[in-house]
Amino acid sequence: xxxxxxxxxxxxxxxxxKALQAEGFAVDVCHRGDEALAVAGSAPFDGIVLxxxxxxxxxxxxxxxxxxxxxRTPVLLLSARGxxxxxxxxxxxxADDFLPKPFVIAELVARVRALxxxxxxxxxxxxxxxxxxxxxxxxxxxxxxxxxxxxxxEFRLLEFLMRSAGRICGRMSxxxxxxxYDFDPGTNLVDVYVKRLREKIDEGFEPKLLHTVRGxxxxxKE
Amino acid sequence: xxxxxxxxxxxxxxLIVSLLIMGAGTYQEIAEQLHIDHSAHVWRHALNEASEMVxxxxxxxxxxxxxxxxxxxxxxxxxxxxxxxxxxxxxDRNLGERLRRSGNGDELDRLTEVFNDMTSRLxxxxxxxxxFTLHASHELKTPLTVMRGELxxxxxxxxxxxxxxxxxxxxxxxxxxxARIVDGLTLLTKADSGQIKLDFEPVRLxxxxxxxxxxxxxLAQPQNVQVxxxxxxxxxxxxxxxxxxxxxxxxxxxxIKYNQAKGTVAIxxxxxxxxxxxxxxxxxxxxxPELQPRVFERFFRGDQSHNNVVEGCGLGLSIAxxxxxxxxxxxxFNSKPGELTTVTVWFPMDAGxxxxxxxx
Numbered sequence: 389x390x391x392x393x394x395x396x397x398x399x400x401x402x403x404x405x406k407a408l409q410a411e412g413f414a415v416d417v418c419h420r421g422d423e424a425l426a427v428a429g430s431a432p433f434d435g436i437v438l439x440x441x442x443x444x445x446x447x448x449x450x451x452x453x454x455x456x457x458x459x460r461t462p463v464l465l466l467s468a469r470g471x472x473x474x475x476x477x478x479x480x481x482x483a484d485d486f487l488p489k490p491f492v493i494a495e496l497v498a499r500v501r502a503l504x505x506x507x508x509x510x511x512x513x514x515x516x517x518x519x520x521x522x523x524x525x526x527x528x529x530x531x532x533x534x535x536x537x538x539x540x541x542e543f544r545l546l547e548f549l550m551r552s553a554g555r556i557c558g559r560m561s562x563x564x565x566x567x568x569y570d571f572d573p574g575t576n577l578v579d580v581y582v583k584r585l586r587e588k589i590d591e592g593f594e595p596k597l598l599h600t601v602r603g604x605x606x607x608x609k610e
Numbered sequence: 611x612x613x614x615x616x617x618x619x620x621x622x623x624x625l626i627v628s629l630l631i632m633g634a635g636t637y638q639e640i641a642e643q644l645h646i647d648h649s650a651h652v653w654r655h656a657l658n659e660a661s662e663m664v665x666x667x668x669x670x671x672x673x674x675x676x677x678x679x680x681x682x683x684x685x686x687x688x689x690x691x692x693x694x695x696x697x698x699x700x701x702d703r704n705l706g707e708r709l710r711r712s713g714n715g716d717e718l719d720r721l722t723e724v725f726n727d728m729t730s731r732l733x734x735x736x737x738x739x740x741x742f743t744l745h746a747s748h749e750l751k752t753p754l755t756v757m758r759g760e761l762x763x764x765x766x767x768x769x770x771x772x773x774x775x776x777x778x779x780x781x782x783x784x785x786x787x788x789a790r791i792v793d794g795l796t797l798l799t800k801a802d803s804g805q806i807k808l809d810f811e812p813v814r815l816x817x818x819x820x821x822x823x824x825x826x827x828x829l830a831q832p833q834n835v836q837v838x839x840x841x842x843x844x845x846x847x848x849x850x851x852x853x854x855x856x857x858x859x860x861x862x863x864x865x866i867k868y869n870q871a872k873g874t875v876a877i878x879x880x881x882x883x884x885x886x887x888x889x890x891x892x893x894x895x896x897x898x899p900e901l902q903p904r905v906f907e908r909f910f911r912g913d914q915s916h917n918n919v920v921e922g923c924g925l926g927l928s929i930a931x932x933x934x935x936x937x938x939x940x941x942x943f944n945s946k947p948g949e950l951t952t953v954t955v956w957f958p959m960d961a962g963x964x965x966x967x968x969x970x
Binding site: 397399403404406407410434441468487488489490491492494495522539541558569571573574575576577581585602603604 | 748751754755756758761762766782785789793829831832837852855856863919923926
């Protein structure tokens with residue numbers, strides 16, 4: 389997978405590049421908006437990581453121009469402005485995802501990977517990790533022989549974690565996908581819910597499936 | 611006492627004194643003309659003449675004078691009243707608007723001009739402070755992003771000892787906290803300068819309340835706090851869905867965080883007159899009365915000695931207040947220390963109901 393990273397701050401660009409390369413992505417980096425347009429037009433990319441604040445030409449205008457040129461490459465917007473309506477503005481301009489700064493790299497990597505998968509994968513209705521299964525139609529969850537009840541929120545949380553099984557889910561993406569919040573609630577809501585979910589799916593079972601990645605989020609894996 | 615009343619009283623006193631002098635003078639005059647005849651009858655006559663003149667001519671003249679005086683002072687002070695009214699309308703967001711001047715160059719016109727100069731200087735300073743905060747919070751984000759990213763890169767190294775790892779993780783936590791403070795500051799600064807436009811739509815407040823109560827119940831479990839929804843009327847207001855959710859989560863989270871173990875949080879939503887009233891009560895330690903007015907201030911901490919017990923960015927209630935005010939609502943904090951602490955929010959209902967019916 390080939391990714392274009394557009395970020396004017398050199399250090400930030402550098403660790404994003406390192407992290408993506410470590411995960412096996414091919415990475416191109418540029419530091420200016422106008423430059424980004426030229427590069428994106430010259431070669432096919434599987435995804436673009438685009439900072440909003442750029443010299444010369446800001447990310448949103450680059451994005452609009454790209455879409456105007458019928459360039460459909462999935463775009464992940466990075467924002468340092470952290471405003472309330474910026475997310476909406478970005479998605480309206482044609483972005484596929486949005487990540488406010490300062491972000492967790494693992495989260496950025498997971499989202500870039502999701503960009504590549506967008507639309508190309510059909511969603512299975514029965515999810516399975518080890519001996520844990522979740523039927524997304526009947527909402528029934530089962531580990532081994534044991535069935536358990538989930539509240540609506542727990543179901544969405546488990547579904548999200550199982551669909552991203554093996555990958556780290558950052559707190560921010562859980563908040564976005566499970567709660568539909570566009571703000572950081574500043575509470576330990578996610579942690580408390582995960583703890584409850586863990587009691588249901590992991591207690592009395594080996595191996596444990598739901599793991600904490602400190603400072604980042606959670607991962608469901610064998 | 612108003613200047614007008616005071617001046618009129620002084621004026622009345624002056625008129626009465628001069629009338630008395632006049633009366634005394636007249637009495638003297640008449641008495642002198644009749645001084646050949648010294649009988650008591652004549653003296654009485656002079657006295658009658660004089661007092662007759664004072665009462666019949668003097669008093670109506672005083673009344674007329676007073677009325678005229680009252681009218682003149684009123685006219686003279688009218689620009690002051692107008693100026694007072696205009697100044698009363700001033701707040702931190704319309705400092706840029708100038709007061710209208712009469713243009714006749716008198717003292718009050720000059721005062722208005724001086725006042726306008728003062729507010730425009732104030733407006734400039736306010737503006738500069740907001741710009742500064744906005745730039746500062748933006749500038750802070752870049753280094754925070756770099757620090758966060760580099761720490762994470764370092765954490766991926768496998769040759770770290772456990773204490774080293776712990777140190778890095780603790781720094782990640784602190785960066786997270788700092789980032790949250792910077793986010794909150796950015797939001798409030800933008801709100802202050804009117805840069806945030808919220809899209810309003812009809813919102814079922816009761817649904818939002820039920821939803822946040824469900825979350826609150828889970829949040830409250832680690833502390834064994836009981837969360838009750840005592841009333842929840844079906845209510846529609848005109849508002850911004852996301853910001854209202856943020857408000858509810860923010861207030862319920864506070865009610866849990868600042869509660870005692872095994873305490874209770876009671877939430878109710880009801881209609882009072884033309885308002886939707888949301889009440890969130892908790893059995894926490896509360897705040898002494900002298901600190902209560904400051905509770906919505908930025909970075910206000912109720913109990914300095916327990917500064918670090920409860921984590922938070924110190925901006926939660928300021929943000930809550932902004933959200934309520936952006937909805938033309940009112941928020942109130944009331945606490946009986948050791949008994950009950952109540953946060954009450956009122957939202958106007960009429961606009962919402964109208965919009966809900968489609969006749970905006």
